[in-house]
Amino acid sequence: MALRKLNGCILPATADFHVHLRDGAMMDLVVPTIRQGGVNTNNSQPNLVPPITTVQHALEYRNKLEALEPRVKFLMSLYLHESITPETIIQAKQHGITGVKSYPAGVTTNSSSGVVDYAQFYPVFEEMERQGLILNLHGESPSTGDVTVLNAEERFLPNLLELNQKFPRLRIVLEHCTTAAAIETVKKCGPTVVGTITAHHLSLIVDSWAGDPFCFCKPVAKTPADRDALLRAAVSGDAKFFFGSDSAPHPLTAKRGGDKVAAGVFTQPYATQIVLDAFEQACEAGILKPEDVTLDSLERFLSRSGREFYGIDDERKERIAIYKSHETISNTLRSESSNIEVVPFRRGQETWTVTWV
Template sequence: MPLEKFDGLELPASADFHVHLRDGDMMKTVVPTIRQGGVNTVYVMPNLVPPLTSAHEALAYKARLREIDPSINYLMTLYLHESITPAVIKGAKAQGIIGVKSYPAGVTTNSSSGVLSYEPFYPVFTAMETSGMVLNLHGECPSDHTKNITILNAESNFLPTLKSLHAKFPKLKIVLEHCTTADAIAAVNACGPTVVGTITAHHLFLTVDDWADDPFSFCKPVAKWPSDRAALLTAAVTSKGKFFLGSDSAPHPVSSKKGGLGG
């Protein structure tokens, strides 16, 4: 088809269901780029320092975001933490909080307060299932060399947890975030309609070769094999809504990407 056929074509603004907007000076830099990227609705991650563990904190953060760009629809979340209770969930839902993000402890940026075991949160998940709130899962296990778990198979090793949570809470809305493997695509597809997954643009492009010697292509969960990338591409164009965009846009100072070695 000649490219001229697309001249004058205007696309409506899209939604990005996984963004990190940070806080302070970084927030002031990042928020103006949302509209520039063709997006007007963003699902905001709560892993600030300290993390957002109450509706009051999330709404105060939303107010700071709106001071920069009030035209964006900010969908706010809480950070799954031991202070989250069924009562907190009920109150957060009433105040418009959309979901709760789970980070396994230590697997990614600002996840030191994350989850060590999911069982203590079963009452919370019950409350979320009842209220219709979304559980967003960073789907990786922490590296454990005694179990042969590294960043390359951390996602695949997490998938039994996803399946277990879905079996226990079949009506709980679950999003497996930033899928990187064919295993993850298969696991989400095997679950019922309440389980979906997000895919990032960079995981549709990168493989392990791209980040192995380039810190600017390194982002957890790391890109995997060409066969995994092929599975993500297929899911992105054929899934009919089971998989959708979550860019995982996660800005860092250049110095932190280079390990403090200038820049």
């Protein structure tokens, strides 16, 4: 076991700074699995149907999430939309909303109401600077002309550089980095720009999702060199990179049936465990060395760096223990009442065990 030294170690509870918890019956099914993955803080995404574009909608959604799992802190964001104004930002700050999420129009699930031109939102970004709200970017350009899913993130990166230049005090998160170019671009930006890395992108490459709908997500996994850059950033201890699972549940029927495969990988019940799996596999493959994966680097990536950037504390000071005990990832998560079935990432494979201490 490449990470034998970590067996039985204690870590702060994981903070997941990018997760899709859906609404309705799917929400009822997946929210109770959050703590199973060692997580007690969640940045819940606003791309519901309809999207969360008002403070009132965000607060109502948070109330529903807290009713299902009161032991989790839910961070709320608004969906960047033409109806968002500087006055909306002021109101959001007053009610504890942490940020605004930008989806380029049409690039992923429920993004049809997304951004076409960032310039129209400059007054909003100026107010976000003043109020200290965070801009969360889905960093892909729409697939038009010679832009494809494989280069959509890299084509988007000039937008990130421009936004950082125009709004140097605006805290920006480049969500779910998937390329070495994204890692290097985040490093080049000022201290107000960071990037999140998912659990699944630490192990997937393009060949993984090309034949497996349960590994297909947006942005798609890229080359082995890109994956290796993510792994090294995640264990580097660099505060610019921290965990955001982008766990995105879809019904089994949407992943296997119909005319189009839904984009999303479901990791929520095993969020911390799958990160550990990826680091262990990388050590066994020689991509990382066991000494690269330390308790300090795990704590920074899974908890501390993200909490510090968002300016939040773990009020409960909760801890988790990690063990290698031959636990197996469930094949499905099923709701008997609504007949929804969701397939977890790496279904049926062995994983680490997480317990609360």
